[in-house]
Amino acid sequence: xxxxxxxxxxxxxxxxxxxxxxxxxxxxxxxxxxxxxxxxxxxxxxxxxxxxxxxxxxxxxxxxxxxxxxxxxxxxxxxxxxxxxxxxxxxxxxxxxxxxxxxxxxxxxxxxxxxxxxxxxxxxxxxxxxxxxxxxxxxxxxxxxxxxxxxxxxxxxxxxxxxxxxxxxxxx
Amino acid sequence: xxxxxxxxxxxxxxxxxxxxxxxxxxxxxxxxxxxxxxxxxxxxxxxxxxxxxxxxxxxxxxxxxxxxxxxxxxxxxxxxxxxxxxxxxxxxxxxxxxxxxxxxxxxxxxxxxxxxxxxxxxxxxxxxxxxxxxxxxxxxxxxxxxxxxxxxxxxxxxxxxxxxxxxxxxxxxxxxxxxxxxxxxxxxxxxxxxxxxxxxxxxxxxxxxxxxxxxxxxxxxxxxxxxxxxxxxxxxxxxxxxxxxxxxxxxxxxxxx
Numbered sequence: 001x002x003x004x005x006x007x008x009x010x011x012x013x014x015x016x017x018x019x020x021x022x023x024x025x026x027x028x029x030x031x032x033x034x035x036x037x038x039x040x041x042x043x044x045x046x047x048x049x050x051x052x053x054x055x056x057x058x059x060x061x062x063x064x065x066x067x068x069x070x071x072x073x074x075x076x077x078x079x080x081x082x083x084x085x086x087x088x089x090x091x092x093x094x095x096x097x098x099x100x101x102x103x104x105x106x107x108x109x110x111x112x113x114x115x116x117x118x119x120x121x122x123x124x125x126x127x128x129x130x131x132x133x134x135x136x137x138x139x140x141x142x143x144x145x146x147x148x149x150x151x152x153x154x155x156x157x158x159x160x161x162x163x164x165x166x167x168x169x170x171x172x
Numbered sequence: 173x174x175x176x177x178x179x180x181x182x183x184x185x186x187x188x189x190x191x192x193x194x195x196x197x198x199x200x201x202x203x204x205x206x207x208x209x210x211x212x213x214x215x216x217x218x219x220x221x222x223x224x225x226x227x228x229x230x231x232x233x234x235x236x237x238x239x240x241x242x243x244x245x246x247x248x249x250x251x252x253x254x255x256x257x258x259x260x261x262x263x264x265x266x267x268x269x270x271x272x273x274x275x276x277x278x279x280x281x282x283x284x285x286x287x288x289x290x291x292x293x294x295x296x297x298x299x300x301x302x303x304x305x306x307x308x309x310x311x312x313x314x315x316x317x318x319x320x321x322x323x324x325x326x327x328x329x330x331x332x333x334x335x336x337x338x339x340x341x342x343x344x345x346x347x348x349x350x351x352x353x354x355x356x357x358x359x360x361x362x363x364x365x366x367x368x369x370x371x372x373x374x375x376x377x378x379x380x381x382x383x384x385x386x387x388x389x390x391x392x393x394x395x396x397x398x399x400x401x402x403x404x405x406x407x408x409x410x411x412x413x414x415x416x417x418x419x420x421x422x423x424x425x426x427x428x429x
Contacts, residue, residue: 003201003204004202004218005202006307010214011214011215012311014213014215014216015221018308019221019303019311019313020312022312023288023313025228026228026284027280027285029232029284031284033236034239034256034260035280038257039260
């Protein structure tokens with residue numbers, strides 16, 4: 001069988017042409033089957049990863065700002081709580097003092113009223129007794145008069161009774 | 173001494189195959205498998221072309237299987253997808269590094285070229301005659317690159333492309349033209365020469381080892397493997413890298429940023 005290592009003739013040109021066609025077919029097939037789809041896929045993935053990193057960074061900064069906001073709010077709430085507690089304590093203090101004062105006042109009122117009531121009852125009782133003594137004495141004296149009494153004796157008796165009454169210390 | 177030199181030169185003559193006679197010396201020839209006659213033109217289907225077809229078939233089949241296996245790409249890669257992504261991403265960043273992101277689409281072309289040259293270079297390990305050890309293959313790939321260099325130069329560079337030939341001095345026009353023509357020649361012959369050279373040395377080694385007498389046959393162990401690592405794997409990978417890198421640089425040189 002014939003062979004060659006290097007030849008520079010018409011057959012070289014023909015084999016070069018055949019090999020150009022072969023190379024083009026191979027390159028086309030490999031690009032179509034492997035290179036293009038895989039590089040496209042790799043690029044897509046690259047973009048997707050970049051997107052994810054970006055969004056993760058955005059989310060992180062958002063979360064950090066939210067955290068700061070919440071911390072600030074918590075601090076505000078703490079301060080507000082203290083203010084409210086302080087106010088409530090002051091209010092309660094004031095209320096209790098008011099209540100005590102009111103109670104004391106009421107107690108004084110009740111005491112005073114009771115004293116006036118007692119006084120009034122005393123007066124009333126005194127009057128009643130006086131009235132009854134007068135009645136009783138006039139009844140007794142009436143009986144005496146009916147029995148045996150002169151005008152003089154009658155007058156004398158009344159005077160004596162009245163002076164006696166005035167001489168006695170009643171309830172005072 | 174003179175006789176000795178003559179013998180050496182005759183051995184080299186055998187090696188390079190000037191005297192196309194397989195029965196003598198080393199056989200590093202690319203065989204002609206079939207001589208077709210297409211529309212009155214004689215077309216030789218050589219070992220190189222057949223090997224290229226085999227490599228193409230295997231590569232396209234692998235690509236097809238990979239494509240089917242990864243029908244549903246996963247967002248989180250696993251197993252096979254990792255390997256494929258690694259290879260493609262390496263090529264993509266290679267192109268982007270040499271030609272900037274703007275021209276990343278050249279990866280579609282250079283991925284095929286890279287894989288074809290690499291697998292061709294490595295096919296020597298499986299006993300194939302590497303298609304890249306034939307000027308026909310390297311010249312073909314280089315001509316497409318040459319076309320890309322000047323096509324992209326005219327499309328992207330516009331008038332700057334033609335002005336480039338008159339720089340730094342208009343007097344240097346012929347030298348600039350020569351250097352443009354030298355580019356594809358140096359590209360194709362570099363790859364061709366390196367792979368053919370490795371192949372010749374390996375053939376010589378096997379011939380020498382095969383003729384060792386008695387106990388010395390022990391050298392058959394290890395030595396070929398070590399040299400295969402150097403000539404096929406190391407040189408094959410390096411030459412692929414150099415070829416693709418230089419091609420990209422030449423194209424990049426002609427297009428403005």
